[in-house]
Structure formats: structure tokens, C-alpha cells
Amino acid sequence: xxxxxxxxxxxxxxxxxxxxxxxxxxxxxxxxxxxxxxxxxxxxxxxxxxxxxxxxxxxxxxxxxxxxxxxxxxxxxxxxxxxxxxxxxxxxxxxxxxxxxxxxxxxxxxxxxxxxxxxxxxxxxxxxxxxxxxxxxxxxxxxxxxxxxxxxxxxxxxxxxxxxxxxxxxxxxxxxxxxxxxxxxxxxxxxxxxxxxxxxxxxxxxxxxxxxxxxxxxxxxxxxxxxxxxxxxxxxxxxxxxxxxxxxxxxxxxxxxxxxxxxxxxxxxxxxxxxxxxxxxxxxxxxxxxxxxxxxxxxxxxxxxxxxxxxxxxxxxxxxxxxxxxxxxxxxxxxxxxxxxxxxxxxxxxxxxxxxxxxxxxxxxxxxxxx
Ligand code: IPM
Ligand code: MG
Numbered sequence: 001x002x003x004x005x006x007x008x009x010x011x012x013x014x015x016x017x018x019x020x021x022x023x024x025x026x027x028x029x030x031x032x033x034x035x036x037x038x039x040x041x042x043x044x045x046x047x048x049x050x051x052x053x054x055x056x057x058x059x060x061x062x063x064x065x066x067x068x069x070x071x072x073x074x075x076x077x078x079x080x081x082x083x084x085x086x087x088x089x090x091x092x093x094x095x096x097x098x099x100x101x102x103x104x105x106x107x108x109x110x111x112x113x114x115x116x117x118x119x120x121x122x123x124x125x126x127x128x129x130x131x132x133x134x135x136x137x138x139x140x141x142x143x144x145x146x147x148x149x150x151x152x153x154x155x156x157x158x159x160x161x162x163x164x165x166x167x168x169x170x171x172x173x174x175x176x177x178x179x180x181x182x183x184x185x186x187x188x189x190x191x192x193x194x195x196x197x198x199x200x201x202x203x204x205x206x207x208x209x210x211x212x213x214x215x216x217x218x219x220x221x222x223x224x225x226x227x228x229x230x231x232x233x234x235x236x237x238x239x240x241x242x243x244x245x246x247x248x249x250x251x252x253x254x255x256x257x258x259x260x261x262x263x264x265x266x267x268x269x270x271x272x273x274x275x276x277x278x279x280x281x282x283x284x285x286x287x288x289x290x291x292x293x294x295x296x297x298x299x300x301x302x303x304x305x306x307x308x309x310x311x312x313x314x315x316x317x318x319x320x321x322x323x324x325x326x327x328x329x330x331x332x333x334x335x336x337x338x339x340x341x342x343x344x345x346x347x348x349x350x351x352x353x354x355x356x357x358x359x360x361x362x363x364x365x366x367x368x369x370x371x
Contacts, residue, residue, distance in 0.1 A: 001033065001034045001035070001036055002033065002034075002035050002036065002066070002067070002325050003036045003038065003064075003065055003066070004035050004036065004037055004038070004065060004066075004067050004068070004069055004321070005037075005038050005039075005040055005061075005062050005065040005067070005068040005069070006021065006037050006038065006039050006040065006068070006069045006070075006071075007039075007040045007042050007043070007068060007069070007070045007071060008039070008043070008071040009042065009043040009044075009070065009071040009072050009073040009087075009299060010043045010044045010045070010071075010072060010073045010074055010075045010083070010299040010301065010304075011072055011074060011075065011298070011299025011300050011301040011303070011304045012071070012072065012299060012300045012301075012303050012304055012309035012357075013043070013070075013071025013072040013073065013299050014071060015304075015305070015307070015309055015311070015357050015358075016071055016072070016295065016309050016310075016311045016313075016314040016357065017069060017070075017071040017314060018358070018361070019311035019314065019315060019357060019358060019360065019361025019362075019364075020069060020311065020314040020315050020317065020318040020361075021035070021037060021069070021318075022361050022362065022365045023315045023318060023334060023337070023361060023364050023365045023368060024069075024318045024321070024322065024334070025365075026365035026366070026368040026369045027322060027327070027330040027331075027333060027334055027368050028330070029369060030330070030333065030368055030369055030371060031327060031329055031330040031333070033327060033330070037069075038061075038065070040058065040061070040062065042054065042058060042073075042087060043073050043075070043083070043087070044073065044074070044075030044077065044078050044083055045075075047078060047082070047083065047086075048075075048077060048078070053082070053083070053086030053087050053090065054086065054087055054090050054091065054094075059094055062091070062095075062290060063095070063290055065290055066290060066291065066325065067290070067291055067292070067293065067321050067324060067325060068091070068290060068291070068292040068293070069292075069293055069294075069317070069318065069321060070088075070091075070292050070293065070294035071294070071295075071299075071314065072294070072295065072297065072298050072299035072300070073087050073088055073298075073299055074298045074299040074301065075299065075301055076301050085137075089135065091284075091292060092130050092131065092284050092292070093131055095284075095286055095289050095290040095291075095292070096131060096286050096289060097130055097131070097284035097285055097286045097289075097290075097291060097292060098129065098130050098131045098183065098186055098187055098190075098285075098286060099127055099128075099129075099130060099187055099190050099283070099284070099285040099286075099287070100127070100128035100129070100130035100260075100263060100267075100282060100283070100284055100285075101125065101126075101127060101128075101282065101283040101284075101285055101320065102125065102126040102127075102128060102263075102267045102270065102280070102281075102282045102283075102296065103124075103125050103126075103281065103316075103320075104122060104123075104124050104125065104126060104250075104253075104267070104270035104271070104273065104274050104280075105119075105122065105123045105124075105274055106118070106119045106121070106122035106123070106273070106274050106275060107119065107274075107275070107279065107335075107338065107339050107342055108339045108342065108343060109339065109342040109343045110274070110275035110279065110342055110351075111275060112273055112274065112275055113272060113273065114247060114250065114273055117250060117251075117273075120251070121250055121251040122250045122251070122273055122274055124250065124253035124254055124255065124256060125194060125198070125254075125255050125256070126255075126256045126257075126258065126263060126266065126267050126270055127187060127190060127191040127194065127255060127256065127257045127258070127263075128258055128259075128260060128263025128264065128267060129179075129183065129184070129187045129257075129258065129259050129260045129263065130187075130260060130263075130284055131183065131260070132177075132178055132179050132180065132183045132184075132259070132260060133177045133178070133179060133214075133259040133260035133261050134175060134176075134177040134260065134261045135260045135261065136176070136177070136178045138175070138176045138178065139173070139174055139175030139176060140173070140174065141171060141172070141173040142171065142172050142173070150174070153172060153174060157172055177211070177214050177259075177261070178214070179214050179215075179217055179218055179259065181217065181221055184217065184218050184221040184222070184259075185221050185224075185225060187257065188204075188221055188222050188225045188257055189225050189228075190285075190287070191255050191256075191257035192225055192226070192228070192229040192232055194255050195229070195232045195254055195255040196229060196231060196232055198254050198255060199254040200231055200232045200233060200254070201232065201233050201234075201235075201253070201254035201255065202226075202229075202232050202233070202234050202235075202254070202255045202256075202257060203234070203235050203236075203237055203242070203252075203253055203254075203255070203256045203257070204218070204219065204222045204234070204235070204236050204237070204256075204257055204258070205236075205237050205238075205239050205242045205256055205257070205258035205262055205263075205266065206218050206219065206236065206238065206239065206258065206259060206262070207238055207239050207240075207262070208236070208238070209238060214259075215259070218259060219236065222234070222236075222257075239258070239262040239265070239266065242256070242266060243265075243266060243269055246266065246269055246270060246273060247269075247273065250273060267280070267282070267296060268296075271296060271297075275351075276350070276351075277295075277296065277297040277313065278297065278310035278312060278313055278348070278350050278351060279310075279312055279313055279316070280295065280296045280297065280313050280316075281293070281294075281295055281296065281313050281314070281316035281317035281319070281320055282294055282295070282296045282317060282320075283317065283320040283321070283324060285324065291321075291324055293317040293318065293320050293321040293324070294314075294317055295313030295314045295316075295317055296313065297313055307356040307357045307358065308348055308349055308350075308356070308357065309348065309357045310347075310348040310350050310351060310357070310360070311348075311357050311360055311361050311364075312338055312341075312351075312360070312364075315334060315338060315361070315364055316334075316335065316338060318334060319331045319332075319334040319335050319338075322334065330368075333368050333371065334364075334368055336367075337364045337365075337367035337368045338364055340364075340367045341360060341363050341364050341367065344363075346359065346360055346363040346364075347360060348360055
């Protein structure tokens with residue numbers, strides 16, 4: 001038995017998590033394990049009612065689980081950034097989920113916008129660092145009468161524009177990216193391990209030609225870690241170039257490892273080449289702690305409760321969850337069942353089908369049961 005926490009969250013989140021649970025329960029029946037779900041009421045509704053994002057108590061309770069199944073957060077009534085930072089990023093950081101694992105795989109029967117590419121051409125994994133870089137939240141804005149703590153900024157801007165920050169028109173803002181040697185090492189090592197189990201090719205994506213301190217160190221660490229994996233071939237790509245290669249030659253990639261912000265950006269591109277955000281799952285992994293599995297799309301508030309949301313990304317995230325807890329066969333069976341629903345055209349309308357969210361979930365659950 002596996003104890004799993006579930007956070008439906010906002011918008012379409014609860015509907016898609018319900019379908020995910022249905023499919024994972026079916027996988028349990030078929031492969032002889034059971035899932036013991038505990039639901040957490042976290043999200044916009046509670047925030048609006050109580051001003052609470054994540055409580056000490058939430059974190060303490062969630063910390064008792066090895067896995068969290070997460071729907072989506074985001075609500076039109078809350079200013080952008082509050083829920084994202086206060087819930088999603090807070091969970092990733094609190095549980096030190098330093099690997100953001102995002103498979104980019106074109107499933108059988110799915111249309112990709114890339115001409116002449118077929119499933120065997122689009123099958124790689126992005127390992128996004130998930131706790132550092134520009135996401136550390138160190139930054140500030142300075143206006144009239146606010147003291148500039150970073151004297152280097154004051155000097156730079158007084159030379160450049162003659163700014164003395166005496167009026168609000170002269171505001172400046174900054175945000176800092178941070179990488180630690182250990183933070184880079186652990187995620188790069190994870191990516192090498194993964195590449196070793198796959199096609200043995202690892203691409204590091206950075207911008208070391210311009211941001212040479214932060215990503216220069218990233219490259220140094222990558223080169224150090226590579227020594228322990230002689231069987232894995234490696235290459236460096238700059239992030240601007242990699243967006244070009246994802247589109248032109250996705251078949252070149254096996255595992256891609258990248259700092260947090262570039263990982264955020266290139267995985268939306270990855271989602272599109274695998275058929276859209278409705279098909280893109282992610283895992284936030286702490287190999288020794290509490291990990292969290294989620295679709296990478298958001299909460300789509302305007303579709304809330306309409307039964308039109310595509311549950312596939314969430315069900316696929318559930319497959320990643322099963323793999324994470326060690327149920328490899330069940331994880332593969334869930335993915336096969338997703339492929340069957342695609343092949344059989346049992347799809348929501350974003351994929352050209354006419355089925356409801358729960359009908360797609362039920363169909364996939366039945367296919368898992370049949371094996
Ligand atoms: C993602 C999202 C998040 C991120 C947002 C919602 C904070 O874009 O999971 O990719 O930037 O990581
Ligand atoms: Mg993103």
C-alpha cells in the first residue's frame with residue numbers, strides 16, 4: 001500500500017486529479033497494490049476565505065508522504081504570482097524537490113506541429129533544476145528615498161544614466177540568479193544516471209557565453225560529474241540554440257539537463273512538440289524525500305467544472321508517480337492505456353474528440369484493468 005497526498009487545487013485541478021486517481025486505482029487493482037489517498041484542501045478558495053497559502057500544519061502533514069499528486073493552482077480572483085509562489089514553488093522548495101523531470105515524448109497517434117516527425121523522433125527527457133537559479137527570490141526594487149543596498153547597482157546606474165533615484169521615474173529593479181556547486185552537482189548527477197539507463201546521451205543547456213559566472217560554474221560541475229560516467233556522451237548547447245534544435249532535430253536529444261529558468265521555458269516548447277500542454281506531465285523529485293507529480297499546464301479557470309478538461313497530462317503524471325514509487329510495470333501500463341485512448345479517439349475536444357473528462361478517465365482506467 002502506498003500513502004499518497006492529493007491536492008486538486010484550483011480551476012480544472014480537482015476534475016483532472018479525480019480522473020488520475022481513478023486510473024491509478026485501476027492500476028493498483030491490476031498489479032496488486034493499493035493507494036491510500038489523503039486529500040488536502042489547498043488553493044485559491046481557502047486563500048480567499050482565510051488568507052492562508054500553505055500552513056505549517058499543511059507542510060508537516062504533507063511531509064509524512066513520499067508522493068503528492070498535484071492538480072493545478074491559479075485563479076482569476078487572485079493576483080498572478082501569489083498562488084504560484086506561495087503554493088507551487090513553496091512546495092517545490094520546502095521539500096527540496098530539486099529535480100523537475102519532464103518527459104517530451106510524442107505518443108502514438110498524436111499530431112505534432114513539426115512536419116515529418118514521428119514518435120521515434122521525439123522521445124527525450126528534460127531534467128530541470130528546480131530549486132535555484134533565478135527562482136531563489138532574491139531581488140528588489142528601488143525608488144526615491146529607498147536606500148540602494150547594492151552599491152554596485154548605484155554606481156552602474158549613476159554612471160550610465162546619471163541616476164540618483166531622486167524621483168520615482170528613476171526606479172531600478174534587480175533579481176539575482178544563484179547556483180551552488182552542490183545544487184548543480186546533484187541534479188546533473190541525476191541526469192547522468194537517467195541518461196545511463198536510456199540512450200546514453202546528455203545535453204547541458206545554459207547561457208555560459210553571456211552569464212559566465214553562474215553558468216560557467218554549472219559547466220565546470222557538469223564536466224566534473226561527467227568523469228564518473230564515461231559511457232554517456234555529452235554536449236553543451238546554449239539555450240537560444242537549443243530552441244532551434246528542439247524544433248529542427250528533436251531526435252538528437254536523449255536527456256537534457258538545465259538550470260531552472262531555461263528549463264521552465266524550453267519545457268513549454270517541448271510540450272508543444274509532443275502535441276500540446278494537455279499531454280505534458282512533470283515530476284518534482286526529491287529522491288530521498290517528498291516528491292510531487294503534476295501536469296505542467298495550469299488551472300484553466302474558465303473551463304472549471306465543465307467536464308471538458310483533458311485529463312491525460314495528469315494521468316501521465318500519475319504514471320511518473322507510479323514509476324517513482326517503484327511500480328514500473330503499472331507505470332508502463334498506464335502510458336499504454338493513454339496511447340490506446342488516443343488510438344481509439346476517446347479524447348477531449350482540445351484533441352479533436354467529443355468525450356468528457358470523466359469519460360476519458362474511465363476509458364483509460366478500463367484499459368489499464370484489461371492490460
Ligand atoms: C511550471 C510553471 C511554474 C514555473 C509557475 C506556475 C510558477 O510555469 O511549472 O513550469 O515557473 O515553474
Ligand atoms: Mg512553466
